[in-house]
Every structure is written in C-alpha cells, then in structure tokens.
Amino acid sequence: MAESPDNLRCQCHLIDWSRGPGNYRLLSTGAKLKDSGSSGHCCQTKVNEGYMTMKDYGNVCQYIPGEHGSKFPEHALKMMIADRIGVPVSSLEDIPHNQIISTLNL
Secondary structure: OOOOOHHHOOOHHHEEOOOOOOOOEEOOOOOEOOOOHHHOOOHHHHHHOOOOOHHHHHHHOOOOOOOOOOOOOHHHHHHHHHHHHOOOHHHHHHOOHHHHHHHHOO
C-alpha cells in the first residue's frame, strides 16, 4: 500500500501547542507555525488552505480540539477558548459550561 502524501496525514504531533493560539511552533526547529503549504503540519490549516478536506480532517487528524479522545493538549484548548471569548484562562472555571458553549456558538 502506498504511503499517504503529507497533506493527507496528521502531522500535528510535530507542533509545540504550549504557547497558545497564534504562537504554535514546530518542535523540530522552534519556528513559528505559519501557513501549511504542501509541507505544513497543522491539519486545520491544511483544511483552511484547501490541501485537506473536512472529511479527511475528521478521519485522520488526531488533534481535533475538544474532540473525545483527541491528543490536542487540554491547556492549549483552554487558552484557545479563553482567547476566543475574551477572558483570562483562570476565569474559565467560574463560567458555566453552557455559557461558554453559547458564547462559542457551538
């Protein structure tokens, strides 16, 4: 069986997610993650740029934020949510879950 091209494989494990949204870096070089192009790593960026379909994303990405069984780090997910709703991460525990969901329009 032929190996899948990089654009159809999850490469999210090659990313340092610890710095939060807009500050992700490649583990190999420390370079800030920008666009995926044909050699990129972030599955969501590959979808945004048309290198991967949403169906492929759902089937191959192991780092889908908030997805049950996802390898996406929970602390990075909290930073992403806090950034999106405009509150400090420390205040997320004080906001009812249903209010966070409605704010995110999920």
